[in-house]
Amino acid sequence: MRDQPAQLLGLLFALAAATAYGCNISFARLASFEGLPGTALVFYRVFAVAAFMVVAVPLLGLRMMVPPAERGAIAVLGLGTVVVGVAYLSAVAFIPVTVAVVIFYTFPILIVLASPFVEGTRPSAARLGLALAAFVGVVMVVGPVFRSLDPRGLTLAAMASLGATVQFFAAARCRHAETAAKVFWVHVIVLPATAIIGFATGAMVPPAALLAAPVAVVMTIGGYVVGFVLQLVALARAPAVAAGLAFCLEPVVAALTSTAVLGERLTPGQIAGGALVLAVIVTNVILEHRRCRSAAATGDPARSRASLT
Template sequence: MGAALCLLSAACFGAMAIFGKLAYDAGVSPEALLLVRFTLAAVLLGIVVLVRPGLRRAASGPPRQGATGRPAMTRGRVLAIAVGLGAIGYATQASLFFSALRLMDASLLALILYTYPVMVTVTAVLLGRDRLTLARAAALAAASGGTLLVLLGAGGMSFHPLGALLAFASAVTYTVYILVADTVVHRLAPVVLSALVMTGAAGTLAARTLLTGGVDLGFGVSGWFWLAAIAVVSTVVAMLTFFAGLKRIGPSAAAILSTFEPVVTAALAALVLGESLTPVQLAGGALVLSCVVVLQLRRQDRGPRPAPDRPEPENRQGLDSAREDRTEPVGLAP
């Protein structure tokens, strides 16, 4: 279920670049797109939280396999981190993404952005959350080489140095966002976490709008339609399914499975926008995607670790850990 949720999230996120290009063609500015996207998403998620109180409480249960111990957090700290994820992390990442989208093709932008699964894996290793084997190191090296092929093969496309820099900065920001989100995703229901993240992002963008003199919302019906598609499909649905999947399988696996997004973006760009990829870029993209898929498959093939020789203490420890987890989730219910 966790893998399926992450794949569904990736498909929804993958359509966002296409919706964004169509919104730009309808006269929507990047500033208006971001403000309306997050504000509408925050309102929709807030309504869900109010009318469906049963969704407010995080499901309890034993920690996912391989998860490390999570330090205790106060209610206020958990909520502050959730709002900060949107106000700082997601608002910054989205601003960089849509600024890059104005300068370069959607398919190339998606492939640059999707260097972040490699960064998530490497950072997880440096933080002691994972182990870097020789096979995994070789796969990561091949993925980096594939990304280089994508960039070098951009001769016939609208490659823009500043756009590429913004896209890579967006990938770095999203890496931090995922690793921080993993510290609170077990303590909040997905709908509550998504609502707080969207509220934080909307607040940041609203403040920026006030400081910069406002945004133009005088575009036509088609512009509002594509903004609604971004808010509902590529934000609300995408966020809910991503957090639900992240909670089940962890940051590295969620990032790896999310590489389905550039495949969706490239396919939709070819069908809707008439974009094309050079053979070199196709080879590089295939190399990147195949490497991250191999990483996930090898992880699944290893299966669960053998039971220890003395299961009783371990079982008691697992029960204590599960019991501790049940006291940590924070909802909005009084």
Template structure:
């Protein structure tokens, strides 16, 4: 029975990584179908918030994270969760999808995936964790891999501003995770995720309206790719991850989540004709290896903030 459940957990974690990894490709296809970045961002979080609200309505047990008593949702906790979405996640998503307009999806994914090392480094500097020899080695490996990704551009479309935006998304996601770590143990995961999505939806929709309104004049193909981002790469990815996490534990889930940028690179090569140079590929593998090293011997079992892959846990 345990083996069967473990197999289900592995499959769910890999499904989550594949869904998250497809987001960059869906974003590129949405842009090609005429969807603007403002509409894409606002619709992604609006649809995700509505879907998660529906999930919570159909499955009331998820409001408490399990069969136990429900956790009280005070005003301060509610505002904090909404602010995580309105400020942290909205900013991260804006930087990510703006970077997608300038550079290849595979390169965005590899640069973004420096965030696990950044989370580890920040946790050490803040005194939340200690710097073990393995973690120090992982940080050095991640730094070297990132350097190879940036210097090995070759014939790949490379734009310094786009790379800076992608790295800004990694830094913002790091800050989001560290702040979310202060509230993630006080709310059920799906409830926190729904609140984060709602906060981001309000912020991004309000910004789009203030900037002249949402342009929804794109065709059915645009709606298809926006729907894929909201349903597949947000709601399904997140729910599959939480379900897999419960069966495998954080360490295994963290290692499996390293498949995410590999999925992005593979899908981008097949659907968009993108490719990485051998030097960039080697650098990307070093970055992913650093995530595995950091997570092989976790010091404590911890819950995860909304939509954060397991590698984010420091």
């Protein structure tokens, strides 16, 4: 049972992590202007995390063992993470950050729609209504400028959203593994996978090439590493649902950063569409939070755990 001060501190860390992640994507687009592919940026940022884990594991005495029954789920989680990282950072080389972010953040809705097929759960009318509202919001964002958007960017952003959906369902199947172990083994999968993709597509660049956009690279890699570490700290103190609500700040920060750093502009209709999608995501997390509290009040731990996953 977490105490209230610890939860509050966890939420503050979650907000800081969301801010770091939100800045990350805009600087990835800035780096793409200098010819640095998203795949290469993913490789180098994962390399930075791997280096951090090599130091942290022996220093903190972290356990890296994963229960045999959950190793397959960890592998799927790693592959989903590869898709998210490579597709999301690559998408912004072809479409504005704001459009990529809105398309990517449809993954909570995809989870609602896919849950009957993956987990055998029946979505409520409220959930289906939220899914419809999110779809309308995406159409509002993409529709006005659809002809001027590169299909490659739209496809990559959609792939990232699908990858995030896979991540969610895979993570729900490895509840017993320690968080540090999940992080370690996921990045063990991501590092060689991104290297293979990079070399196969000609997107891998030598470390010296990163000097073409040093500020953008530092902000992209640093934003991911800082956000990643703060996310772990946050989830150790705050419930997943409450932290999830805080992470809804990420697309807002990404939109604001893209305006400040990249000079991107949105039409009023696109702003309204993005706000609608964000409102749907926030509402969805709030519903989960209420369900969790209701389950805890009625003494149903199984229902409470299910609502947290």
